[in-house]
Amino acid sequence: xxxxxxxxxxxxxxxxxxxxxxxxxxxxxxxxxxxxxxxxxxxxxxxxxxxxxxxxxxxxxxxxxxxxxxxxxxxxxxxxxxxxxxxxxxxxxxxxxxxxxxxxxxxxxxxxxxxxxxxxxxxxxxxxxxxxxxxxxxxxxxxxxxxxxxxxxxxxxxxxxxxxxxxxxxxxxxxxxxxxxxxxxxxxxxxxxxxxxxxxxxxxxxxxxxxxxxxxxxxxxxxxxxxxxxxxxxxxxxxxxxxxxxxxxxxxxxxxxxxxxxxxxxxxxxxxxxxxxxxxxxxxxxxxxxxxxxxxxxxxxxxxxxxxxxxxxxxxxxxxxxxxx
Numbered sequence: 057x058x059x060x061x062x063x064x065x066x067x068x069x070x071x072x073x074x075x076x077x078x079x080x081x082x083x084x085x086x087x088x089x090x091x092x093x094x095x096x097x098x099x100x101x102x103x104x105x106x107x108x109x110x111x112x113x114x115x116x117x118x119x120x121x122x123x124x125x126x127x128x129x130x131x132x133x134x135x136x137x138x139x140x141x142x143x144x145x146x147x148x149x150x151x152x153x154x155x156x157x158x159x160x161x162x163x164x165x166x167x168x169x170x171x172x173x174x175x176x177x178x179x180x181x182x183x184x185x186x187x188x189x190x191x192x193x194x195x196x197x198x199x200x201x202x203x204x205x206x207x208x209x210x211x212x213x214x215x216x217x218x219x220x221x222x223x224x225x226x227x228x229x230x231x232x233x234x235x236x237x238x239x240x241x242x243x244x245x246x247x248x249x250x251x252x253x254x255x256x257x258x259x260x261x262x263x264x265x266x267x268x269x270x271x272x273x274x275x276x277x278x279x280x281x282x283x284x285x286x287x288x289x290x291x292x293x294x295x296x297x298x299x300x301x302x303x304x305x306x307x308x309x310x311x312x313x314x315x316x317x318x319x320x321x322x323x324x325x326x327x328x329x330x331x332x333x334x335x336x337x338x339x340x341x342x343x344x345x346x347x348x349x350x351x352x353x354x355x356x357x358x359x360x361x362x363x364x365x366x367x368x369x370x371x372x373x374x375x376x377x378x379x380x381x
Contacts, residue, residue, distance in 0.1 A: 080108075095362040108153075168183050190311045198279035206284060206301050207301075227249075318341060
C-alpha cells in the first residue's frame with residue numbers, strides 16, 4: 057500500500073508557520089508525498105524544475121509492518137523507505153516540502169491555485185496528484201486493527217510471509233472465486249468466507265471444492281487478534297474458526313476530493329482516469345500511484361511517479377517552444 061507519508065521537514069523558509077505566505081509560484085505542485093509523489097519530485101528536481109510537495113501524512117499503509125517485492129528495499133518498513141526517499145529528494149534544491157493539507161484548488165489563467173488548511177496559497181503551471189485512496193472498513197470488529205498486518209490486500213506484497221498458513225478470503229461471487237484461485241498458489245489451507253449466503257455459481261463452487269478450497273457462509277461478527285495479528289474469526293452464531301491471515305479487497309474512495317472538484321473524470325471503479333502520459337482528463341493535471349491503479353505496490357507507485365515527473369517536464373518544454381515568439 058502506498059499513499060502520502062508525513063516526514064520531518066527540512067529547513068525551508070516557506071514552512072515558518074509564524075509568517076503568512078500570500079502566494080508563491082512553482083512549475084509543478086505535487087499533492088501527496090509518499091512513494092509516487094516523491095518519485096515524481098525527484099524526476100522534476102533533476103530536470104531543474106521548481107517543485108512544491110504538499111503532504112498531509114495519512115498513508116493507507118501506516119499500519120503495514122514491512123514492505124516487499126521492491127528491489128533493494130525488500131523487508132523495510134514503509135516509513136524507512138519513505139524517509140530515505142525524502143532525504144534523497146531533498147538534495148535537489150529546487151524541490152520544497154510542506155507538511156500541510158491541500159483543501160481547495162482552482163484554475164487560473166496560467167495554471168492552478170492551491171489552498172491549504174494552514175491558509176497558504178500557491179500557484180503552479182502543472183499539478184500532480186499522488187494522493188492515494190482511502191479504504192472503507194466494513195463493520196466487522198477487529199478488521200481495521202488487522203488491516204495491513206494480517207488482513208491483506210495483495211499476495212505479491214505479503215503472500216510469502218504467510219505462505220502455507222491457514223488463510224481465508226473475505227469475499228463472494230466472482231471476486232471471491234477469482235481471489236481464491238489466486239491465493240491458492242501460496243497455501244493449501246484456504247477457506248472462502250462469504251459472510252452470508254454464497255453468490256458462487258454451481259460451477260464455481262464445484263471448482264473450489266475440487267481444489268480443496270472450502271467455503272463458509274456464516275456471518276462474521278469479529279476478528280479476534282493480538283496487536284493486529286489475526287487469531288480467530290468469530291461468527292454471529294458464537295462459533296470460531298482459527299485463521300492466521302485473511303485477504304480481501306475493500307471498497308475505497310479517493311483520498312483527495314480536489315481532482316474531481318477540478319473536473320477530473322473517474323473510472324467506473326473509482327480511480328482517476330488517465331491516459332498513457334499519465335494525464336487526467338483536465339489539461340495540466342496529472343495523477344499517479346494508488347489513486348489511478350489497482351496495483352497497490354511500492355514498486356508500481358515509484359515507477360508511475362518517475363514516469364509522471366518526466367512527462368510533466370516534457371510538456372513544460374514543449375509549451376515553452378510553442379509559446380515563445
